[in-house]
Amino acid sequence: MSRINGFVGRRNFLKQSIAGVGGLAVGSGMQWITQQTFADASPANPNPVNSDKALKRLLDGNKRFVDQKRKYPDQSLEHLRLVAKGQYPFASIFGCADSRVPAEIVFDQGLGDLFVVRVAGNVVSDMAIGSLEYSTAILGCQLIVVLGHRKCGAVMEALEEQPAPGRISLIVEGIKPAVEEIKLKTGNIQENAIVANIQYQAKKLQESSTILAKLIRKGQLKIVGACYDIDTGKVSIVA
Secondary structure (H helix, E strand, O other), X not given: OOEEOOEEOHHHHHHHHHXXXXXXXXXXXXXXXXXXXXOOOOOOOOOOOOHXXXXXXXXXXXXXXXXXXXXXXXXOHHHHHHHOOOOOOOEEEEEOOOOOXXXXXXXXXXXXXXXXXXXXXXXXXXXXXXXXHHHHHHOOOOEEEEEEEOOOHHHHHHOOOOOOOOOHHHHHHHHHHHHHOOOOOOOOHHHHHHHHHHHHHHHHHHHOOHHHHHHHHOOOOEEEEEEEOOOOOOXXXXX
């Protein structure tokens, strides 16, 4: 298998993924994925940012945001034209879809800096996993931040006994295993549930993907949990 800087090339990545699921039909749909979805990817980031430096860069940006000293980096027309030629994000953010938690703003980053995947409750799904496998194995991100937030409606719903309506229930069911673990703990149950869900989804993300797990074992990826305070704007790392 060809590799550049320790990361698989996009064609070999696709072949490996197909082989891994076994028996997946390769028709016009898969051809479209090969030609279109992977079209803007390079085999590897020529200058990958290691996980520790990436995390520091994010937290430094968040401090600027909290202190109202934002630099608004990488948002010029010149940079727009640069990233139009190819993307090399330095970190991936897997966060909640809540409108109050836009990753590029709260981390004071710009165009092409972050690969962001968002879904209500930051609930891990096959689509989210696939997106993050792409950002790490193909684009070279060495950090994934699972970003939850205080007062998360999806987590609060998971604490209720009544079933959620429609397909919202799918999101809630993805959180319930996390909140079940903390119901007997002391302290604020809502705060405990937020943290438990971040930890649960981060663990599930690693355990559900052989690609991500392999990158972690090789020291080429770190998954970190973090919580955003929507009252103060501060992001705190969740142990």
